[in-house]
Amino acid sequence: MTSVTPRLVATDLDGTIVRSDGTVSARTVAAFDRVRRAGALFVFVTGRPPRLMRDIAEAFGHHGLAICSNGALLYDMSRGEVVGENLIQPEELVEAARLLRTVIPGIGLAVEYAEGLTADELYEVGDWDRDVTIRRVGDSELFRHPAPKLIGRHPTLSADELLALAAPVLASIVTPYHANGERLVEAIATGVSKASALRELADRQGISPVGAIAFGDMPNDLPMLSWAGTSYGVANSHARVLELVDHVISSQDDDGVAEVLERLFPEVDLAGADR
Structure with missing residues (x-):
């Protein structure tokens, strides 16, 4: 596991942090709040279109950005608006x-x-x-x-x-x-993927792949997982993902992503001391 606190956390949704019953656990929401309060950027990177992001935005307090439609659209969850697009002609x-x-x-x-x-x-x-x-x-x-x-x-x-x-x-x-x-x-x-959209966003923030971690479960996550400095596949991932990632973690239903984030982003009090 990486020992450096990441500057960027990117994760797929369905099959990765969304459980098999369609819910997101309170533990996962709390783990991403740690990321936000630590000053790191988190991005949901999904095949979902923006119309299917409203429940996710609500669960996470309308914080963060989402790369939607597998990289074609950038969605600002705080504003509820598409703020970037790469379209098929x-x-x-x-x-x-x-x-x-x-x-x-x-x-x-x-x-x-x-x-x-x-x-x-x-x-x-x-x-x-x-x-x-x-x-x-x-x-x-x-x-x-x-x-x-x-x-x-x-x-x-x-x-x-x-x-x-x-x-x-x-x-x-x-x-x-x-x-x-x-x-x-x-x-x-052509040329669009979860990785290309994530790379554009990271470049604008001055974040290199070394400072990024990514989580996924399916073949459309492979470009993103390859781009990130450290990659994680949940245990329920497609076989191709399990072959590629740096680390295999607990499944979507066992809050594997939250478990990793809790380790990488330990809780701190308002003065900055570890709890």
Whole structure:
């Protein structure tokens, strides 16, 4: 474990600090409050769009920043506003959709925005979509505007299988990845990732990778985990994450991230003395 107090703490949400029942423990909230009071920057780095960040912002007292949509959007949780974006352009959406439909027949496609979702008739509603009314539109409308993310869901193929088919044909147009096992493949603008967005933010704060730690659980976390000076994977992580990280910690349901932060950021009183 790193012995130097980090200047930047970056963590994925779902599967990492959000428990399998969808809650965030009081222990985890308290651990991130230690980070804030120590003067370090903490950033949530997630595949979620901003519309799904309201419960997280509430749990953490509307403190901190969130890199959303896998790096496409920067969201200020104190203001409840998107303050930065890296979008897929319409012509790229059109070509990526054409290729996905060619190599993965039967795939349904959707375009996700900060606060909404549009989709074709084949796109199957998933758990993350149940909070929003999906607009079913034709291709001319579906791909008309720049967007943070393109999503594909298949009736039977797993996320790993979808990514294996999509990555070879999409890599020069958009950045494909997957974040869960819901028969889902996703794509963001080329060159964009959790790592690229985190690196831009760290550069503006004068923080090098050596001063950063990162926590994650899924393949879309790998660029971020590789960038950070010290990386941690929760015990329930995807096998590729467990192979890469510097340290494997307790699972999402056992507050593994909080356990590490409690060690790295010991409690201090208002005078600065250790408790």
